[in-house]
Amino acid sequence: MSKKLANWPLHLMILPSLVLVLLFNYGPMAGIVIAFQKFIPAKGITGSEWIGWGNFKYVMSLPDTYKVLQNTVYIALMKIVTGLVFPLTIALLLNEIARKFVKRSIQTLIYLPHFLSWTILGGVLVDILSPSVGIVNEIVKMLGFEPIYFLGNNNWFPYVLVATNAWKEVGFSTILYLAALTSVNPALYEAAVVDGANRLRQTWHVSLPGMRPIIILLATLSLASVLNAGFDQVFVLYNPQVYASGDIIDTFVYRMGLISAQFGPATAIGLFNSIVSFILIAVAYYMAYRFAKYRIF
Amino acid sequence: MRESGWRIGFQIFNYAFLGLIAISCVLPIIHVLALSLSSNAAASAGVVRLWPVGFNTMSYEYVLEQAAFIKSIVITLQRVAIGVSINILLTVLLAYPLSKEAHKFKSRTVYAWIFVFTMLFGGGLIPTYMVVRTTGLLDSIWALVLPGAVPVFSAILLLNFFRGLPKELEEAAFIDGAGHFVTLFRIYLPLSVPAIATILLLSSVGHWNSWFDGLIYMNSPERYPLQSYLQTIVIQKSFSGITDLNTEALKHISDRTVKAAQIFLGALPVLLLYPFLQKYFMQGIVMGSVKE
Numbered sequence: 001m002s003k004k005l006a007n008w009p010l011h012l013m014i015l016p017s018l019v020l021v022l023l024f025n026y027g028p029m030a031g032i033v034i035a036f037q038k039f040i041p042a043k044g045i046t047g048s049e050w051i052g053w054g055n056f057k058y059v060m061s062l063p064d065t066y067k068v069l070q071n072t073v074y075i076a077l078m079k080i081v082t083g084l085v086f087p088l089t090i091a092l093l094l095n096e097i098a099r100k101f102v103k104r105s106i107q108t109l110i111y112l113p114h115f116l117s118w119t120i121l122g123g124v125l126v127d128i129l130s131p132s133v134g135i136v137n138e139i140v141k142m143l144g145f146e147p148i149y150f151l152g153n154n155n156w157f158p159y160v161l162v163a164t165n166a167w168k169e170v171g172f173s174t175i176l177y178l179a180a181l182t183s184v185n186p187a188l189y190e191a192a193v194v195d196g197a198n199r200l201r202q203t204w205h206v207s208l209p210g211m212r213p214i215i216i217l218l219a220t221l222s223l224a225s226v227l228n229a230g231f232d233q234v235f236v237l238y239n240p241q242v243y244a245s246g247d248i249i250d251t252f253v254y255r256m257g258l259i260s261a262q263f264g265p266a267t268a269i270g271l272f273n274s275i276v277s278f279i280l281i282a283v284a285y286y287m288a289y290r291f292a293k294y295r296i297f
Numbered sequence: 298m299r300e301s302g303w304r305i306g307f308q309i310f311n312y313a314f315l316g317l318i319a320i321s322c323v324l325p326i327i328h329v330l331a332l333s334l335s336s337n338a339a340a341s342a343g344v345v346r347l348w349p350v351g352f353n354t355m356s357y358e359y360v361l362e363q364a365a366f367i368k369s370i371v372i373t374l375q376r377v378a379i380g381v382s383i384n385i386l387l388t389v390l391l392a393y394p395l396s397k398e399a400h401k402f403k404s405r406t407v408y409a410w411i412f413v414f415t416m417l418f419g420g421g422l423i424p425t426y427m428v429v430r431t432t433g434l435l436d437s438i439w440a441l442v443l444p445g446a447v448p449v450f451s452a453i454l455l456l457n458f459f460r461g462l463p464k465e466l467e468e469a470a471f472i473d474g475a476g477h478f479v480t481l482f483r484i485y486l487p488l489s490v491p492a493i494a495t496i497l498l499l500s501s502v503g504h505w506n507s508w509f510d511g512l513i514y515m516n517s518p519e520r521y522p523l524q525s526y527l528q529t530i531v532i533q534k535s536f537s538g539i540t541d542l543n544t545e546a547l548k549h550i551s552d553r554t555v556k557a558a559q560i561f562l563g564a565l566p567v568l569l570l571y572p573f574l575q576k577y578f579m580q581g582i583v584m585g586s587v588k589e
Binding site: 013029094096115117127138235236266277282 | 304307308311312314315316318319320321322323325326328329332340341343346387390391393394395397401402403404408411412415417418419420421422423424425426427428429432443444445446447476477478481502505506507508509513524525527528531553556557559560563564567571574575578
């Protein structure tokens, strides 16, 4: 009895968080029922008419839906691949720099954009990528090409998204790879040298195998973001001209739900996104645990 | 000999390549700073690179005289102060019970799943908006603070930190008659300063940088926090508000230089905090990701 009572402070500590999470995280989960209603805000959830799969059928009938789904997966996959390969390359190259000061300075600089919001970076990018006054197009013109409307051209827009995302986030994963590199046993390098391996072979036979756990971990965890192409970035950079190539599920839901007030259909797409993402995250965590012994806590 | 020739060539390439990448991460920001300090004529002629041309600070003077801009900064500062305090308090209060072993605190597993599940699945944009509306938080600063008040990820970082502390500390405290609250605030917290500092910075930057919630939960632009305000001005291609200016002033400032000044001011606190941020963050990231 007394042992049970002794834990009441622990329950009390959790209480405020529990209340907030029930309201703001589980409350919206209950609100998902809107996806199955002809929801009218004035009538509320209890007063609105139930229409079963009606919203889903309606969404499926929209040609935009397929385009948006395709854009999302395409952009997200390109981001996943660049997000794995680019930082890994940078980490291996950084590791070849012997001077501590230079190494640290480069690390510090490439880590900076990660901390700035997409609003700030969006403002910077809109300016420097502008076809008329942007400094990037000044360079393009100097090289003798026609100026490119990076943010208004459907051929360019998805790649601008991928490149600028890689640029913003490269420092973040680089640090993880570097941490993994420092934990590689130096004796293995010495042994490789004795066997006559040059730096390239050392990288291939010692560094990369040493980093395998973290590579597998990041690769499996990144699986979870196949339907997440990055709302913040797309939202600040896109415009109606590039909807064809840049509109993703999250921006589509935003426009349909909060701009056009089609709450039911927007919630239906959102629900589809949440469920598929949940399955992907669950699979990713399971695989991360299987292959890299990763646990959340 | 041939080997070392390759090696030198590689080193030159490597320094140059990494140097270029590193520089590319800061040059755009320096360019925008230079623009904001340049004259209208130089900015529109496209001659500004990394150094101001026709140096003047009138864009900043103009921006800082805008009541709407100042107001959005005040709202953001309130948001950071309230939001971060709540975040830290709840992180600490959540991490402590969850760091207990399941056989000592039986409900721990249930609680842990309730919180972790919120990281895995969410109701989505529209239902979340509905809840915030139903609770009557629209247009108030609480709409920016309460929905994200429980930072589960931070709590996980901190609980892992707590678990690394020696068990004997807690036992000794209990023998001396201390309860859970005293143990947490008198013994655990003073030992957790590095971890708390990491979470504090994470939460501050998060609140400073947020813009989407301001955009959707505030019905009137006068209530926008800074980043939401910048989003509408800088990104949505609306004019920066330049209306009644005499021709003398227009020589020095333009829509473009004013936007550049606003962007730079929006980034400034993060740039100033950055040296601290990155020191703690390196520990934080490694602490959160590479663990056994």
